[in-house]
Amino acid sequence: MPSPEWLLSNFITTRGAGTIAAGTLKTWLLGLELWHIINGMPWHAGWLLKRALQGSHFSAPFSSTCPKCAQVTLAHLTALKQNLDLNNTFDTAVWETATVAFWCQYRLAEVTEVCVDGSFDPLIYASHSSPHNSGTTSLGITYSSFWAPSKKTQPAGEEIRWINSSCPCNAERAFKNHLKINCRVPSNNHLFSFGTDTGGFAPMHRWWFMDRCNEIWSAENLPTLSGHSFRIGGTTHLLLLGVDPFIVMAQGRWRSTAFLEYWRLCEEIIPTFISFSLQSQSTLLSTMSLFKQCLLTSM
Numbered sequence: 001m002p003s004p005e006w007l008l009s010n011f012i013t014t015r016g017a018g019t020i021a022a023g024t025l026k027t028w029l030l031g032l033e034l035w036h037i038i039n040g041m042p043w044h045a046g047w048l049l050k051r052a053l054q055g056s057h058f059s060a061p062f063s064s065t066c067p068k069c070a071q072v073t074l075a076h077l078t079a080l081k082q083n084l085d086l087n088n089t090f091d092t093a094v095w096e097t098a099t100v101a102f103w104c105q106y107r108l109a110e111v112t113e114v115c116v117d118g119s120f121d122p123l124i125y126a127s128h129s130s131p132h133n134s135g136t137t138s139l140g141i142t143y144s145s146f147w148a149p150s151k152k153t154q155p156a157g158e159e160i161r162w163i164n165s166s167c168p169c170n171a172e173r174a175f176k177n178h179l180k181i182n183c184r185v186p187s188n189n190h191l192f193s194f195g196t197d198t199g200g201f202a203p204m205h206r207w208w209f210m211d212r213c214n215e216i217w218s219a220e221n222l223p224t225l226s227g228h229s230f231r232i233g234g235t236t237h238l239l240l241l242g243v244d245p246f247i248v249m250a251q252g253r254w255r256s257t258a259f260l261e262y263w264r265l266c267e268e269i270i271p272t273f274i275s276f277s278l279q280s281q282s283t284l285l286s287t288m289s290l291f292k293q294c295l296l297t298s299m
Helices: 005-015 022-038 047-059 074-083 089-103 108-112 171-181 206-219 229-240 245-252 257-262 266-279 281-298
Strands: 132-136 142-148 158-163
Touching: 005 022, 005 047, 022 047, 074 089, 074 206, 089 108, 089 158, 089 171, 089 206, 089 229, 108 206, 142 171, 158 171, 229 245
Parallel strands: none
Antiparallel strands: 132 142, 142 158
8 A cells, every 4th residue: 555546447447347336346446445544545546547447337247237126106005005904003013114215215224224233222213202393384284204313314313204195195194193003102112113912012124014015015916126116116206296306306305316316217207297398398497407407516
């Protein structure tokens, strides 16, 4: 150390080019950069290394990248509501987890996971005693929110919010039902905890949640999905409704252009916006132009 740029570039092109995904190569370089920082050494990364990464990206085989996740749809949510027992403590927690993850475009791991040892840390995950907020807008629409102490992109915490929409699968009703059915859960427990058959309480785990969802979807001949499909599904659904992309980004708490990678069913989203533009061309085109400019500025 310090590693010269030609050596780093040679490492990327000989070790990873044509076999390893570009994202993996960047992760390797981040690890090497961190090791240099720890040892007080300068990090020589410039034009040559950037070109090596670009070349590796274009030569990476298709098999080195994972296929895009499918999205949760309203059909998936409807199937859950029809087959879950919303008077059962566990099923009620499953339903609330599903609706919040979908409508709030939440990362499922931030709703359901607990510490590696199985314990619950209220400094990381929302609890029943976490700040809650509810009210009514000037248009008469009720809304609710809770405070998530720590998130992937916001370690200092963030407010998770939703409205009471006209959809039968809205998160507002599901949340209130969860608090009612699981009213015996102590205030210092996980927000998505539920009463167990033994009289105790347990936080919702990701695998319990997904196993229950996929059990129902499989029985209803719907595609089984992964946890990330909820965030993708919520994003796509709001765009299909014609919601302004800025609002979708704010609701999903997006902070980068990765938001664009989560658009699904573009063959339906684009005609939707084109239709709106014919009705209100000047307003919508101005909005989309501003949206594009902001994204280009942030890149």
